[in-house]
Amino acid sequence: MSPITHGMIGWIISQPLEKRRDRIIVTAASLLPDFDGAGAIASIDYYARYHHIFGHNIFFGLLLTLIALKFGVDKIKVSMLVFISFNSHILGDLLGSGHGWGVPYFWPLNKTIYEFSSPFQWELDSWQNLLVTAFCIVVIIIIGVRRKRTIIEIFSIKTDNKVVAIFNRWFRSEG
Ligand SMILES: [Zn+2]
Incomplete structure (x- = not known):
């Protein structure tokens, strides 16, 4: 699954948290597993x-x-959601990374590589992944209208407020 989709899922999972800082930590947990792919820069x-x-x-x-338990504000809640967010990344990869990208979930204790098979496994550039991404966008827009924040808050509160204002103009114009 693409990092953008992983990030969107992580941010959606972070929604029970009051503090933006906690939501950022939970969103990061959905992205960080792919740091092991950063070696692509080297070779x-x-x-x-x-x-x-x-x-x-x-x-x-x-x-x-x-780490979340140490740096989070709402410590118990944020660490639980970090664990869920991390696992959402693993599940996303098992489902939507295509054949040959299994996950050694208990590495280094156990080197077994787990992999789903069809129909619970699809390619990276598949309609299933697109559907998941589209679904996340819809959920994010709904959160934007209801809770007055979107995933943009991760980068900038100012820009996020502008996006929320636009969503409200689109979806609440009659109100
Ligand atoms: Zn991954």
């Missing part, structure tokens, strides 16, 4: 060998959970 060989290893196992998820 394609590295990428092929290590993408889906270091960042795609439960221990990395637990590490993120501990």
Whole structure:
């Protein structure tokens, strides 16, 4: 699944949290597993060998959970949602990364690579992934109208307020 979709799912999961800082932490947890793909910058060989290893196992998820417990405001809630957000990334990859991109979920304790099979597995550039992305956009717009915030808040509150104002003009013009 593309990082944008992972990020949108993470931000949607973060919605029970009051503080923007906590929502940013939970959104980050949905993106960080792919740091193990950053080696692509150094070498394609590295990428092929290590993408889906270091960042795609439960221990990395637990590490993120501990970090959230330390830096979050609403500590218990944010760490629980971080763990869910991390796992949403794993599930997204199992479903929508295509064949040959399994996840060694218990690495390094156990090197078994888990992989779904059709129909619960589809390619990266598939209509299923597009559908998931489109669904996330709809949910984000609904949150924007109801709670007056969108995923843009991660980058800028000012821009986010402008986007929320636009959504409200579109969807509440009769009110
Ligand atoms: Zn991934």
